[in-house]
Structure formats: structure tokens, C-alpha cells
Amino acid sequence: MTALTLISLGICVPAASADPVDPDPFGYKDLTSMFVTPxxxxxxxxxxxxxxxxxxxxxxxxxxxxxxxxxxxxxQFDHLGNEHDLYLVKVPTGSTEWDYRGVYVYNPF
Structure with a gap:
């Protein structure tokens, strides 16, 4: 009934549009902008x-x-293109498990 009313009033509702689908939702993403040095x-x-x-x-x-x-x-990759893991150390900032600041440490090996 509502759809007929909208059509009769000449009101057009735009079609839904979705964000582009990520071809690899679990793959690596560039998150450099989410980091700072001390x-x-x-x-x-x-x-x-x-x-x-x-x-x-x-x-x-x-x-x-x-x-x-x-x-x-x-x-993170070094200047020669070798991959190095970054290990997370959680520094508590509050009273729950989810209240922490991430400190990522470069593994040179």
C-alpha cells in the first residue's frame, strides 16, 4: 500500500547501493596510518x-x-623486501581486557 502511495505521488526512492566487495576480506591491509612511533x-x-x-x-x-x-x-617489510612479524604487546589503559593500547614490536629475525 505504501509503495503504491509513493508511486502515485511521484516520489522515487533510490535503489540501494552496496560498498564494493573486498576480494580478500581476511588478507593484509595497509594500516600504516593507524600507527605512530613513541x-x-x-x-x-x-x-x-x-x-x-x-x-x-x-x-x-x-x-x-x-x-x-x-x-x-x-x-612490515625491511629495505631488502624481507617480511618481519610485528608482535603485539597490550599495555593496559583501563579496567577491562579491551582497555589497552597496542604496542607492536618489530622482530628482526
């Missing part, structure tokens, strides 16, 4: 919501992360 301006101020990266490359090289079923992992 020496970056605002790392403990306006950027306190970002994770900290402890790496010889800081944020100058791409930081990629992936996740699946609540588990996540990150990596």
Missing part, C-alpha cells in the same frame, strides 16, 4: 588512540595487518 608529535596526546610501532623503520615503511575470527597479526 617519538611522533602527539603520540601521547591527540594520537593516543593509535597503536605504537617500535621498529627501525617507524612508519616510513608500510605496516600491514590482517585478522580472522578475533585473531590479528601484523607485518
Amino acid at each position: 617519538f611522533d608529535r602527539g603520540a601521547f596526546g591527540e594520537n593516543a588512540d593509535k597503536s605504537i610501532i617500535l621498529s627501525p623503520y617507524g612508519t616510513s615503511r608500510t605496516i600491514e595487518c590482517a585478522s580472522f575470527h578475533g585473531q590479528g597479526w601484523c607485518r
Whole structure:
């Protein structure tokens, strides 16, 4: 009934449009913008919501992360193109398990 009323009034409802489908929803994504080094301006101020990266490359090289079923992992490539894992250390910032700031540590090996 409502559809007929809208049509009779000449009101057009736009068709729904979806976001493009990610071909690899569980694959690595560039999340470099979500990281700061401890020496970056605002790392403990306006950027306190970002994770900290402890790496010889800081944020100058791409930081990629992936996740699946609540588990996540990150990596960074060195200047020779070798992949290095970034290990997460959770620094508590509140009273629950989910209140923490992520500190990702570069594994040189």
C-alpha cells in the first residue's frame, strides 16, 4: 500500500547501493596510518588512540595487518623486501581486557 502511495505521488526512492566487495576480506591491509612511533608529535596526546610501532623503520615503511575470527597479526617489510612479524604487546589503559593500547614490536629475525 505504501509503495503504491509513493508511486502515485511521484516520489522515487533510490535503489540501494552496496560498498564494493573486498576480494580478500581476511588478507593484509595497509594500516600504516593507524600507527605512530613513541617519538611522533602527539603520540601521547591527540594520537593516543593509535597503536605504537617500535621498529627501525617507524612508519616510513608500510605496516600491514590482517585478522580472522578475533585473531590479528601484523607485518612490515625491511629495505631488502624481507617480511618481519610485528608482535603485539597490550599495555593496559583501563579496567577491562579491551582497555589497552597496542604496542607492536618489530622482530628482526
